[in-house]
Amino acid sequence: MTRHRALLAVLPLSAVLLTACAGAGTPRAGAPESKSEAQRQSGLRAGSVDDNAAFTAYLDYRKKFAAGEQEVRDADVSERRIVTVTDRRGRPLFGATVRAGDQKARTYADGRALIFGDGRITVSYGGATAAATGRAPKVKLPVTGTEGRARLQVLFLIDTTGSMGDEIDRLTASVDSVAARIAKLSAGPELELGMTLYRDRGDEYVTRTTDFTAEVGTFREQLTEVRAEGGGDTPEDLNAALAEALAKPAWREDAVKLVFLIADAPPHLDYDGPDYLTEARRAAERGIKIEPIASSGLDDQGEYIYRQLAQLTMGRFTFLTYGADGVSPGDKTEHHVSEYAVLALDDLVVKLVADELKPLSG
Numbered sequence: 001m002t003r004h005r006a007l008l009a010v011l012p013l014s015a016v017l018l019t020a021c022a023g024a025g026t027p028r029a030g031a032p033e034s035k036s037e038a039q040r041q042s043g044l045r046a047g048s049v050d051d052n053a054a055f056t057a058y059l060d061y062r063k064k065f066a067a068g069e070q071e072v073r074d075a076d077v078s079e080r081r082i083v084t085v086t087d088r089r090g091r092p093l094f095g096a097t098v099r100a101g102d103q104k105a106r107t108y109a110d111g112r113a114l115i116f117g118d119g120r121i122t123v124s125y126g127g128a129t130a131a132a133t134g135r136a137p138k139v140k141l142p143v144t145g146t147e148g149r150a151r152l153q154v155l156f157l158i159d160t161t162g163s164m165g166d167e168i169d170r171l172t173a174s175v176d177s178v179a180a181r182i183a184k185l186s187a188g189p190e191l192e193l194g195m196t197l198y199r200d201r202g203d204e205y206v207t208r209t210t211d212f213t214a215e216v217g218t219f220r221e222q223l224t225e226v227r228a229e230g231g232g233d234t235p236e237d238l239n240a241a242l243a244e245a246l247a248k249p250a251w252r253e254d255a256v257k258l259v260f261l262i263a264d265a266p267p268h269l270d271y272d273g274p275d276y277l278t279e280a281r282r283a284a285e286r287g288i289k290i291e292p293i294a295s296s297g298l299d300d301q302g303e304y305i306y307r308q309l310a311q312l313t314m315g316r317f318t319f320l321t322y323g324a325d326g327v328s329p330g331d332k333t334e335h336h337v338s339e340y341a342v343l344a345l346d347d348l349v350v351k352l353v354a355d356e357l358k359p360l361s362g
Contacts, residue, residue, distance in 0.1 A: 045329040046293075046348050047340035048318040051311040052114070054339070055080065058311065061336055062304075070301045071269050073277040077311065081115045083107075084138045085123050087145040092359045094145060095254065095287060096125040106287030108314055109150075109256050110359045114284060150360040151255035152182065152189035153212055154353075157245050159238075159263035160197045161231030181350060187357035189256070193219045194249045198241030200268070203230030206237050207244045212251075234299075238267035242309075243274035246282055256356055257288040260349075261309065264295035266302035276305060280312040291352055294319040294335070303335050316352060320345070 051058035059078060066074070085093040085107050092111025097104065100121045105113035115121055121132045121139075128141045182191050192212035199206060210222050242261075251257055267276050283290055290313045292306035298319070310317045321342050323330030331342045343351070 044345040045321045045331065045342050046318055046345040047321050047331075047333060047337065047342045048316045048348060048352070049337045049340050050316045051307055052080075052082070052314055057338070058307075061307075064336075065300070065304050068300075070304065072301065072304055072308070073269070073275055075116075075277055075308070075312075077116060079117045081117075081121075081134075082136055083113050083115055083121060083123065083132065084136070085111045085113070085125070086138070086140045088140070088142050089144065090140070091145055093125055093141060093143070094256075094360065096123055096141070098123050105284045108287060108289060109356055112314065114312065114314060146254060150187040150189040150357055151192075151252060152187075152353075152357065153192045153194065153249075153252060153255045153257050155212070155245055155249060155257075155259050156193075156195040157241060157259050157261045157263075158195060158197055159199070159236055159265065160226060160228050161199045161203065161236060162228055182353060185354050185357055186361040189357055190214065192252075192255070195219075195222070196241055196245040196248070197226060198237060198244075199230045200232065200236045201271070202232070207241050209244055209248045211249050234265050235268040236263070236265050237271065238263065238265075239271060239274040239276050239279070242267075242276055242279040246279060246286070246288060251286065251288065256360070257286070258353070258356065259283070259288060259290045261290060261292040261306070262295065263292075264297045264302070266299065266305050276309065277312075280309050283313050289313045289315045289356065291315045292317055293349070296320050296322075298335075300336075318348065318352070 051061075062077075065072075083098050083105075085096045085098070087093045092109065093107060094109045094111065096107040096111070096113075098107060098113040098115060098121060100115045100117070100119050103115055103117075105115060107113045119133075121137055123130050123132065123139045123141065125141055126143045128143045130139050130141055132139050182189060192214050193216065194210055194212040196207060196209045197205075198208075210219075213219050238261075245259055280290065290309045292310050292315070294303065294306055294317070298306065303317075303319075307317045309315070317337070319333055319335050319337070321331050321333045322328065323332065333340075
């Protein structure tokens with residue numbers, strides 16, 4: 001797409017996972033064309049919401065959205081059940097398989113997984129199996145969960161349309177910081193980085209994936225080849241990108257798996273092929289958590305879809321916040337959220353990683 005509000009954060013958001021963001025990029029639609037040096041140096045701020053933690057509010061948001069005319073792929077999540085699985089010591093059991101009818105999910109690092117609808121649930125891990133019922137079943141299996149140093153795979157799913165050159169350069173320059181910052185977390189994970197880039201049909205490419213590597217220098221070199229070009233209409237082919245991000249990289253069964261979706265546009269819903277809702281369910285089946293980060297300019301349709309991706313995979317919806325002028329960093333957002341805390345974006349995104357790994361640190 002042609003960037004206007006979007007450029008504020010598409011790749012700087014990745015960079016702030018690594019270190020403080022150096023600038024705020026292109027202003028949002030209707031904002032002044034240029035920003036002062038003070039604004040650029042002040043860094044980005046962001047909030048996040050966990051729609052599974054505030055589920056009643058999320059259901060109310062869904063109801064209000066349904067009264068409009070925005071097109072989405074809808075799924076009834078009102079009969080959501082959070083299954084919590086622990087091992088013989090009472091610790092969260094990561095990687096257990098949870099089934100109910102034709103549904104399957106893998107527990108995340110905190111031992112939780114989502115199942116929808118009524119019926120009998122079975123949980124299995126390491127040859128042990130147990131059954132459960134109820135609205136919030138808790139299952140304890142007579143096994144010992146995986147111990148030792150955590151493995152972490154982080155894949156950046158990035159929209160590369162438009163004038164993204166400066167942002168890509170910043171990410172390339174700061175990528176070395178990510179390994180050092182994550183290594184200092186209490187879990188001390190073994191980190192692998194990968195990326196899936198995407199644009200839209202008619203561009204030079206629709207999707208392009210680089211497999212995981214533990215070599216930060218190699219990942220940085222791969223980033224230097226990325227160019228921000230193409231686009232046209234607002235939606236992009238996020239459906240195809242998400243499908244490739246889940247299928248093509250060498251995801252490990254024993255790793256904590258995070259996808260950081262960094263974009264500002266909804267997917268095309270008029271294309272044949274992969275469907276984002278199907279892909280979100282596939283991610284949950286494999287224990288892959290999607291953490292959408294909404295750059296400025298994401299519209300109501302995009303917000304709804306990004307929140308679907310997060311809710312179905314037990315991630316959080318993160319969004320940039322602004323001051324009264326709508327340009328400089330601040331604490332306000334136009335998204336349909338409330339009761340969110342605001343932090344410097346780099347701190348918030350690193351916190352997402354830390355929170356995900358915390359149950360594995362003992």
